[in-house]
Amino acid sequence: MPAAPSDSVLILGIGNLLWADEGFGPRCVEALAESHAFGPGVRLLDGGTQGLYLLPFLEGMGSLLVFDAVDYGLAPGTLKIVRDDEVPAFMGAKKMSLHQTGFQDVLATAAFKGCLPARMTLIGCQPAELEDYGGGLTAIAAAQIGPAIAAGLAELAAWGVEVRPGRTDTHDLADPALRRDAYEGGRPSETDACRIGDARFFPGAG
Numbered sequence: 001m002p003a004a005p006s007d008s009v010l011i012l013g014i015g016n017l018l019w020a021d022e023g024f025g026p027r028c029v030e031a032l033a034e035s036h037a038f039g040p041g042v043r044l045l046d047g048g049t050q051g052l053y054l055l056p057f058l059e060g061m062g063s064l065l066v067f068d069a070v071d072y073g074l075a076p077g078t079l080k081i082v083r084d085d086e087v088p089a090f091m092g093a094k095k096m097s098l099h100q101t102g103f104q105d106v107l108a109t110a111a112f113k114g115c116l117p118a119r120m121t122l123i124g125c126q127p128a129e130l131e132d133y134g135g136g137l138t139a140i141a142a143a144q145i146g147p148a149i150a151a152g153l154a155e156l157a158a159w160g161v162e163v164r165p166g167r168t169d170t171h172d173l174a175d176p177a178l179r180r181d182a183y184e185g186g187r188p189s190e191t192d193a194c195r196i197g198d199a200r201f202f203p204g205a206g
Contacts, residue, residue, distance in 0.1 A: 007041060007062040009161055010117070011152070012054070014047040014068050014103055017178055020135040021069050021127030027137060027180055028067035028123075028148050030173055036153070037166030045172040051102025058110050063159055064117040065152055069141070070124030077140035078126040079148055081155075087120045121155045123148050136184035 013029030016022040026046040033044050043061075047054050058064065070090060072080050082090045088107045110116040125148060128140040136142075156163055173179075 007159075007161075008060055009038075009042045009063045009065065009156070009159070010057055010061045011038075011042065011044045011065045012047050012057070012067070013045070014049070014054075014066065016049050017174060018134060020129040020132040021125070021138055021141040022130055023137060024069040024125045024127065024141050024144075024148075025067040026174060027142075028145055028152070030179060031145050032149050032152065033168040033170060033173060035149070035165065035167070037164050037168055039162050042161060043172065044168055044170050046174050047103075048174075049102065052105055052109065054103065054106050055109055058106065058117060059113075059115045061117045063119040063161075064121070065155055066120070066122045067148060067152065068122065068124050069127040069130075070122070072124065072126050074126045076126055076128035076138075077144055079144055079151065080124050080126070081151060082122045082124070084120055087122045090122060090124065119159060121152075123151050123155075136180065 011029060011032065013025035013027070015025040017026055026048065029044050029046055038044070043057070045057060047057070066087070070080070072078065072090075074080065088104055107116065125141055125144045128138040129135070137145075153163055
């Protein structure tokens with residue numbers, strides 16, 4: 001059923017920008033904010049790894065659209081969409097980091113309090129690299145931002161949410177210094193910055 005015009009929608013990207021493809025979700029929301037404009041009932045949020053601190057953002061929301069890096073056990077770069085009751089299960093399967101455990105808790109607590117959004121969609125990307133601390137998205141994951149956004153826009157259209165080309169001004173995204181262009185463009189070379197650990201302490205590092 002299409003959403004009523006007054007229905008509130010949270011578009012949420014979760015994950016850690018500092019760990020390569022773990023940042024897929026926030027990068028999708030960032031790109032969406034830069035390319036599309038939404039009405040007052042829609043909120044875009046970089047949820048990072050905040051876990052239960054995200055609960056208040058779900059309260060009062062009729063619909064939830066989540067972008068995330070999810071280990072589905074598929075080929076790197078594969079997109080998979082799950083909906084409604086399937087979302088909590090996939091957020092907990094093959095946990096890659098604490099943020100997924102935390103978001104499972106958010107959904108469970110929201111259900112307990114009776115404020116779980118009536119409609120939920122998770123658009124997940126199978127990561128290619130998670131161990132590159134300080135690294136940006138791999139080319140495989142970055143190439144899926146556009147398709148993930150297209151899938152998200154299709155979900156929103158099915159919900160009756162008005163979206164138009166433009167830009168969404170919001171303070172709910174990462175600091176400008178952590179936006180993708182600045183973050184990835186400002187990264188030191190491998191000769192100037194350790195990628196996987198200090199070679200003096202970690203065998204094979206450096």
